[in-house]
Every structure is written in structure tokens, then in C-alpha cells.
Amino acid sequence: MTSVEVINEAEDSGPSGYAAARLRLLNEKERSGPPRRAALARLTDEWLAALFAAAVQEQEVRGAALVAVGGYGRGELSPRSDLDLLLLHDGSASPAAVAAIADRIWYPVWDLGLALDHSVRTPAEARKTAGEDLKVQLGLLDARPVAGDLGLVASLRTAVLADWRNQAPRRLPELDELCRERAARQGELQYLLEPDLKEARGGLRDVTALRAVAASWLADAPREGLAEARRTLLDVRDALHLTTGRATDRLALQEQDQVAAALGLLDADALLRQVYEAARTVSYATDVTWREVGRVLRSRAARPRLRAMLGGRAAQPERTPLAEGVVELDGEVVLARTARPERDPVLPLRAAAAAAQSGLPISRHAVRRLGEAMNARPLPVPWPAEAREELVTLLGAGEPTVAVWEALEAEGLITRLVPDWERVRCRPQRNAVHTWTVDRHLVETAVKASELTRHVGRPDLLLVAALLHDIGKGWPGDHSVAGETIARDVATRIGFDRADVGVVATLVRHHLLLVDTATRRDLDDPATVASVASVVGSASTLELLHALTEADALATGPAAWSSWRGSLVADLVRRVAALLAGDVPDEPDQAAPSAEQERLAIEALRTGEPVLTLHTQHETPAEDGRPEPVGVELLIALPDQPGVLPAVAGVLALHRLTVRAADLRSIELPSEVGDGAVLVLNWRVAAEYGSLPQAVRLRADLVRALDGSLDIPGRLAEREAAYPRRRGVKAPPPRVTVAPTGSRLATVIEVRAQDAPGLLHRIGRALEGATVRVRSAHVSTLGANAVDTLYVTDADGSPLPDGEARQLAEVMEEALR
Structure with missing residues (x-):
């Protein structure tokens, strides 16, 4: 079915016909991207125009128009986009008649379940509201007539554009601040694992802001790649709407594979990389544009004063030398008039290093000229010493390096300097730690x-x-x-x-x-x-x-x-x-127990019950002279018995203590003190949140865990059931391996699993059936992944034979599943 046929179907059948035609259009596999968005806008125009025509005829009203604003005004409708509409009238009709026209349009839209952002205003009211509300003014910059009095709409557009250009020195800084606040809330699109395609920095909102800057005639955004970046973001949003059936702009993890498939991409990583590339283009254009806006506004503000000081003559901007062939001009790093990039292959790195060292942005025009020269005369291989030194200077400049590097990368210089960079450019890292x-x-x-x-x-x-x-x-x-x-x-x-x-x-x-x-x-x-x-x-x-x-x-x-x-x-x-x-x-076996360990061991042997202490460890004082806490040390001594590791780990998990390391040793006390071995556990722990639990409570629960009156597995299962998991994301199965450590003291077992409350407790329970002793445990957690390493020996304290070690790993892995 052609676009004309779809529109005719909508006209013939009213709201239900529009809904059917809309659904048919969205399901057309051969049409997507800009053609589908434009066709959807035309289809919606025809339907709304018919509603408007019937309404004004019924009320016998003249001097009114239906106006599309915002994204709809630009003729781009994503499958679940809002309809942004303005009912414009010249004030000649009665308020009741205008309200009736609005009802005849708004209610059919709502009846179809479409989101609607609507207003009813005269041209004077629209201009007044735009002057008070920046978002309204931005929407009106894209005003487009759908039906009605075209002259009324043209007059409003002319007035709004004139107002925008006249007010640009005041309103553009306001728009810049609005963009910065939004970026601070939403983050940078080019780095987010679940980005908001519209609101995040480098997204569709920023593209709209760049259009508004261009409409002010004060500055213009770099055009190269910007239209393609915008199209990419819109295409991804279309696929997201169709995949989820929701009006969402957030590209959630569980939906990325489906969106990638809908766009014909290999996988979610390919999708994110494409989105990041587009966002990076928009972000760079945003940086360059707002820098130019600032320069123009500063120049305008200073011009009258400088002319007065110079007796009416125009002031010439000052050039400050920074390096050979590199100068500062009006807050940017540019090439000197005498620079010859085509004869100086080190100049790109020298200019970049000078920019980073001075903390200034490097001019886009300078970077582009350097890129053209680099194409004509690349650096010789190996690089001359000066080039290598300039690269090191650039890398050693600190925070300013980032902006300079991004400017070079935006114009393709980095991949010419380091060709392997292309493979990591915009490559996502699917790890919440990164x-x-x-x-x-x-x-x-x-x-x-x-x-x-x-x-x-x-x-x-x-x-x-x-x-x-x-x-x-x-x-x-x-x-x-x-x-x-x-x-x-x-x-x-x-x-x-x-x-x-x-x-x-x-x-x-x-x-x-x-x-x-x-x-x-x-x-x-x-x-x-x-x-x-x-x-x-x-x-x-x-x-x-x-x-x-x-x-x-x-x-x-x-x-x-x-x-x-x-x-x-x-x-x-x-x-x-x-x-x-x-x-x-x-x-290590030659080291004697510490005085505190021996004291606790004697008390545990005397009482026959667990004894423990809990205190904070500190490292060397920081720069301000105050020691910085590095963790909490928990010392536990108790008569040697089965089930100690899972019992202690389970109690700590119930008290929301994260285990970082655990050392276990058996101490044989002198005969004059008493007979029997005492197990001493030295744990490093940290509170998940809040304050540390009292040692008395820990000891009481440990006693109950050892005598079986505390149901640790049941309590942990309740906590794990409430543990937050991302919808639709399945964790990989645990993996247990024997690490080739070369240790003469123990066999090293490495457990990799999804982090969860009581993981070390479950590991301890898995070891219960094996006749092994745990010498020490070392816990490392990065994001949602835990790596727990256990040093185990046989009952005599020797490393396990290879076959037994592999069998133990297999048993543990099966138990942890």
C-alpha cells in the first residue's frame, strides 16, 4: 500500500481508519527511518486536518489554524511520539466556539490512546508565553501548519523567529544552562549502558538545541556528520518504540538485542557502538557551537568599550605564542599565520600538547587543517623524538587532555596516529564497574x-x-x-x-x-x-x-x-x-600467633564457646594527617569443629557484613593451658551500609548457628529472594577452577559467581562434604561479579593431589548451581 492509499484509507474511515492505516504503516518492513517518520507525519496531518475542517465548519469559525510544533512540527514522528499541537486563533471567535473546536480535535486523539501535548492561544498569547517559557519558544521555532489559516501561522512564525533573534544574547545563555543541567541529571549518552536517547548529553534534545542556535543567526553548528547522527538516534528510537510498544527513550539492557535485530545489526554491542558514535558527533558539535556562542557574545559585549578606547577603530584580537607554529587567539588554540602544517609533520602533536598544557580548547578549524596536512604528509615511522615527547606531554597534562583528545578524535587524527585505536573507539564495556x-x-x-x-x-x-x-x-x-x-x-x-x-x-x-x-x-x-x-x-x-x-x-x-x-x-x-x-x-607456618590471637584462643578453650573482637584498621595517615580506615578486622577463636566456615560466613551475611578476606589457622596451645586445638579466624569485613553490628550480637548468632538453632540457609534465602535483579538479565552460571598457583602450601580453588548475600556461606557448605581444611579465603567483588579464592589442604595440611583437586572443583560447581 502506498502512502497515498494509506492516507485515503484514514480519510475514508475516520479515527478507526486512521488507527488501522497507522498500524499498517508501522508494520511495513520495507519502509523505515526518515521515509516512515515522514509518512506517519503526513498520515497524521491528513487525519487531524479532517478533524479540524469538520470542527471549524460546525462552529462557523474563521481565523483559526492547527499548528504542529516540536518534533511533529519538524515532520518526524516516531511510532510512540507525542503529538505536540497548538490551536491558533485570531481572537475573533467566541471562547465557547474555540473550546468546541479544541474538543473535536483533542478527544479523538485521546480516544486512540495517543499522547498529546496541546494548547490554545492567539498569536499574541503564543508570543507572550514563548517569551516567558524557553521550552515553548523552542517548540514554536519548528511550528508548521497542519490545517486552517496559513497566513496566521506564517505571521506567528515570522514574529517568533524575529523575537528569538532579537533576544538571542539573553536567551542563548539560558538555553546553554538548561542543556548543562539536563546533562548533569542524565549523564553522557556516549558512555551510558542504558542511555536516554533524548535527554542524555549528545542526544536528540541537544540536536534540537543546535537547531535553535542556528536559527538565532549568532552561530552555527558543525554540519559534518550531524544529520547522520540525528538520523541514527531517531532510527534507534523508532525501533525501541516498536520493540517495546511503549513511548520510551531509554534503551534498557534487556531490550538492546531486540532493537539491534530490528535494525539489522549484529548484536547489542554493535547497537551501542553505533549510538555512541552518533552521540559523540552531537556532543562535539555541541561543544564547538556553545564555545562559538560564548566567543560571539563576549565580543559583542566588549566591542563598544574597545572602540571607545581605540578612538573608533576596530580592535584586533591578540595572538599569544604557545609553541612553534601554535598561538592562542580569543581563548582557543589556533595555528600561527606562519605555520606550515604540510611541511611540519610534528605540528599536530605539538599543537595538541600546547592546548592541553595551557588548558585551552583547540580550534576545530585548526584541527581540520592539521588533519588535511597529516593526510598529505604523515609522521615518519618510527616517529622522531620530538613527536614522541609531544605525545607524552599531551598525555601528562591531566584533565585538559580529555577535551583535546576528543577534538583530535572527532576529526580522525587519533586513528591516523594510532591505527589500532579504531577497534576500541566507542566500544562499550558491559560491566557496571566501568x-x-x-x-x-x-x-x-x-x-x-x-x-x-x-x-x-x-x-x-x-x-x-x-x-x-x-x-x-x-x-x-x-x-x-x-x-x-x-x-x-x-x-x-x-x-x-x-x-x-x-x-x-x-x-x-x-x-x-x-x-x-x-x-x-x-x-x-x-x-x-x-x-x-x-x-x-x-x-x-x-x-x-x-x-x-x-x-x-x-x-x-x-x-x-x-x-x-x-x-x-x-x-x-x-x-x-x-x-x-x-x-x-x-x-608462614613458622610465624607464631599474635598475642591477641593467643589470648582469644586461651579464652575460647577455657569457656568452650566462640570469642571474638571487632575493631577498625587504619593505613598510613593521608595528606591531611588523619588515618584513613581500610576495613574492619574481626578476630574469632573457637574450639575446632566442623561447619565453622559456613556458620561464620552466614552470620556475617545476615548482619550485612561484606567479607573481603578470611584467614583460618589451627593453634595448638601449650599443655599447661589446656588440651585441644583452637581455630582462629582473622576476617576483614566491611558494612554494606550503616554502622557495624555489636560484637555481642555477632557472638550470640554465631553460637546459635553452630548449635543449629539459627536457620542460616532459610534466612539467607529470604534475603536473596528480595535481592534486586535486573528484569530480563540472566546471570551466567558459577565456575569453579583449580588455579595453577605453584603454591607448596595449599591447593588454590577459584570460584567465580554472581555476587549475592551469603555466597561465601554457600561455598562453605559446598566444602562440608569434602575432607579438606580451608587455610584462607580471599574475596574480590567487582560490580555484580564475585571471585572468591580458597586455599585448601587435606586433613594433614598438604596440598591436594591434582585429581582430587579437580574433583573437588566439580563438586563445588555443581553444589553452587
Whole structure:
């Protein structure tokens, strides 16, 4: 059925005919995107025009018009878009007649279940309201006649545009502030896992704002790619509306695969990457446009005063040199008049470094000219030393690096400098721990690393490794392994010598080594420290890896780094540094129990019941001189008996305490104190929220858990039933493996599972049936994923044979399912 046939069907059959024709149009597989949105707008125009014509004929009213505003005014209707309508009249008809016309139009729309944003005004009232309400004025900028007195609508449009242009110096800053407030509430579209296609920064609202700026004649947005970006966002919204059947702009996780399929894309990642690309184009155009608006407004405000000072002569903007061929002009970094980019291949990096160092934006025109010159004469490979130094300067400039990098990336310079960047550009990270896309995370890591350059001997290697540490995420397989190969190529390309290339490659390959080891392995086990020392090889590489670990975690997001993680990594680095310096650590079994552990053990043996203490641990005082808490230490001593691990873990879970690490040891007390072994547990815990529970309550519940009067599984099941889960998202099954640690003290079992209340309790119960002893447990949680590592031995305290270890892992995995 053609568009004309669909419209005729709507005209012939009234509201029900319009509904049928609308449904038929939305189900046409061969028509989508702009053609479908335009056809839907035309279909709606014809239906509303018929309603309007019948209404004005019945009331015998002249001087009235039905006007589409906002998105409908632009002729773009998504399947579930609101209808934004204005009933415009010249005031000659009676209020009752105008109200009757409105009712004849509004009620049929409501009867079909369509969302309607409506108003009834004279031209004077419309202009007055627009002058008071910026959103109304923005909607009227797109006013389009649907039916009625065309002259009345044309007159209103002319007046509204004139008002907008006359009031632009006052209203544009108001619009800018409105956009900033919205961005602060909704976030940046190009980084959100569940973005709002309309309200988030870089979304459809910002495209509308750019149209309004252009209508003011004060400034204009960069046009390249903007129309395509807008089309992409609208197409995705159309597919979202049709997939969900709802008027929603939020691209929820559980709907992304269906939306991707509707658009003919491979998967949800391909969809998000396309959305991010579009949002990045809009965001960059927004930055450039508002910067130009600010420049023009400042220039206009200063012009009369400068003319008076110069005796009526026009003032010439001052150029301030920043670097060879680079100057500052009116708050932007531009190329000097004498610059010759086609003869100076280092100029792009020199200009970018100068911009970041001065904290100024780099002119879009300058970047474009540099890109054209780079096409004509790229940097030689390997890069000259000056180019490498300018790159390091750019990366070490701190926060200003981000805006400069984004400007270079928007014009395609980054992928010309580092071709492998294209694979990580706008690549989403489906992990709630990560705040940014892969490429932005790499830049943010360099920014965080710039704050740590005073702590390392080779800041240049740290900054380049920070930029490249996740570059392998654009390839299949282990991103660290792929990243090592890419890092070697890039480091060689930019001119590092063979030794430095090796260091950068090592840092990229093992950038997760320290944090993974510190949070998941027993640091008292000499094999743990020796394995890290064998990888890093030297104190200088260890120093760089320590700084990269912290920068990477800080750039990931708030959940990826804490004082506790930092203290564990620092402890590991201290032990590895000592080993590299020739100090051999003592075997942990040789260490005697602490005085407090022995005191608690004696009391537990005397009373026959659990004894515990709870106190806060602190690290070295921070810069303000106050010690910073790194966790809470819980010491428990009780007569050795079965079921201790699940009982203690379950009680802690019931009291909403998160377990970070647990060390278990059996102490044989001297015969003069008493006979029998005492189990001493040293736990590091943190409250999920609120204050810590009282030690008396913990002890009472632990006694009940051990004697069986406290139903821990039942209580935890109640909590887990109320645990929030994202609708439609199924967690992957747990996985239990034997880690190839090389420890001579124990077998290392690694459990990866969805984090949930009482996970360690369930692990302890799974171990109950096996004749093994748990030496220590180390718990690491990132977002919704938990990695729990257990050091286990047989009853005699020896590591398990390989076959038994694999069988234990299989039994535990089955039990955790």
C-alpha cells in the first residue's frame, strides 16, 4: 500500500481508519527511518486536518489554524511520539466556539490512546508565553501548519523567529544552562549502558538545541556528520518504540538485542557502538557551537568599550605564542599565520600538547587543517623524538587532555596516529564497574597516571602504557595478551628503543597482575610473591606497574578502587620489592600467633564457646594527617569443629557484613593451658551500609548457628529472594577452577559467581562434604561479579593431589548451581 492509499484509507474511515492505516504503516518492513517518520507525519496531518475542517465548519469559525510544533512540527514522528499541537486563533471567535473546536480535535486523539501535548492561544498569547517559557519558544521555532489559516501561522512564525533573534544574547545563555543541567541529571549518552536517547548529553534534545542556535543567526553548528547522527538516534528510537510498544527513550539492557535485530545489526554491542558514535558527533558539535556562542557574545559585549578606547577603530584580537607554529587567539588554540602544517609533520602533536598544557580548547578549524596536512604528509615511522615527547606531554597534562583528545578524535587524527585505536573507539564495556567506553577509559587512565608521574623513574613509559593497557579489547580472546602484541607495535612505531618497548609490553600484558594477586591470593605464601617477582623482573618495572594499577582502577570507576584494595596492592608491592632486593620471606607456618590471637584462643578453650573482637584498621595517615580506615578486622577463636566456615560466613551475611578476606589457622596451645586445638579466624569485613553490628550480637548468632538453632540457609534465602535483579538479565552460571598457583602450601580453588548475600556461606557448605581444611579465603567483588579464592589442604595440611583437586572443583560447581 502506498502512502497515498494509506492516507485515503484514514480519510475514508475516520479515527478507526486512521488507527488501522497507522498500524499498517508501522508494520511495513520495507519502509523505515526518515521515509516512515515522514509518512506517519503526513498520515497524521491528513487525519487531524479532517478533524479540524469538520470542527471549524460546525462552529462557523474563521481565523483559526492547527499548528504542529516540536518534533511533529519538524515532520518526524516516531511510532510512540507525542503529538505536540497548538490551536491558533485570531481572537475573533467566541471562547465557547474555540473550546468546541479544541474538543473535536483533542478527544479523538485521546480516544486512540495517543499522547498529546496541546494548547490554545492567539498569536499574541503564543508570543507572550514563548517569551516567558524557553521550552515553548523552542517548540514554536519548528511550528508548521497542519490545517486552517496559513497566513496566521506564517505571521506567528515570522514574529517568533524575529523575537528569538532579537533576544538571542539573553536567551542563548539560558538555553546553554538548561542543556548543562539536563546533562548533569542524565549523564553522557556516549558512555551510558542504558542511555536516554533524548535527554542524555549528545542526544536528540541537544540536536534540537543546535537547531535553535542556528536559527538565532549568532552561530552555527558543525554540519559534518550531524544529520547522520540525528538520523541514527531517531532510527534507534523508532525501533525501541516498536520493540517495546511503549513511548520510551531509554534503551534498557534487556531490550538492546531486540532493537539491534530490528535494525539489522549484529548484536547489542554493535547497537551501542553505533549510538555512541552518533552521540559523540552531537556532543562535539555541541561543544564547538556553545564555545562559538560564548566567543560571539563576549565580543559583542566588549566591542563598544574597545572602540571607545581605540578612538573608533576596530580592535584586533591578540595572538599569544604557545609553541612553534601554535598561538592562542580569543581563548582557543589556533595555528600561527606562519605555520606550515604540510611541511611540519610534528605540528599536530605539538599543537595538541600546547592546548592541553595551557588548558585551552583547540580550534576545530585548526584541527581540520592539521588533519588535511597529516593526510598529505604523515609522521615518519618510527616517529622522531620530538613527536614522541609531544605525545607524552599531551598525555601528562591531566584533565585538559580529555577535551583535546576528543577534538583530535572527532576529526580522525587519533586513528591516523594510532591505527589500532579504531577497534576500541566507542566500544562499550558491559560491566557496571566501568564508567567509560574502552577508548575514553584509556584516556582517563592516562589522566590518572599523570598524577602519579612523580612516583616513578620513567613517566613517559607509564603514560604510554596507561594509554595502551586495554587496547587489546578490540580483539577476540584475552585482551591483555592481544594488547601486549599491539603495545609492542605502537611503542616501536612511536620511536621507543627495544628495552623500553619490552617494558611497555610487560606493563600492558600484566596490568591486572597486582590487583588480582593482592585481592585473590594469600600474600603470606612465598609462592605468591615469587610468582609476581618472576613476571616483573625488576624494581623499576614493579614501580611502573604499581602506578599503572592504581591509575587503571581509579579511571575504571568508584567500585574498582578503595583504600582496602590500595593497601593490599601496596603490601604486595612491598613484599615483591623486598624479594627483588634479595630478602627471602619466612615460611608462614613458622610465624607464631599474635598475642591477641593467643589470648582469644586461651579464652575460647577455657569457656568452650566462640570469642571474638571487632575493631577498625587504619593505613598510613593521608595528606591531611588523619588515618584513613581500610576495613574492619574481626578476630574469632573457637574450639575446632566442623561447619565453622559456613556458620561464620552466614552470620556475617545476615548482619550485612561484606567479607573481603578470611584467614583460618589451627593453634595448638601449650599443655599447661589446656588440651585441644583452637581455630582462629582473622576476617576483614566491611558494612554494606550503616554502622557495624555489636560484637555481642555477632557472638550470640554465631553460637546459635553452630548449635543449629539459627536457620542460616532459610534466612539467607529470604534475603536473596528480595535481592534486586535486573528484569530480563540472566546471570551466567558459577565456575569453579583449580588455579595453577605453584603454591607448596595449599591447593588454590577459584570460584567465580554472581555476587549475592551469603555466597561465601554457600561455598562453605559446598566444602562440608569434602575432607579438606580451608587455610584462607580471599574475596574480590567487582560490580555484580564475585571471585572468591580458597586455599585448601587435606586433613594433614598438604596440598591436594591434582585429581582430587579437580574433583573437588566439580563438586563445588555443581553444589553452587
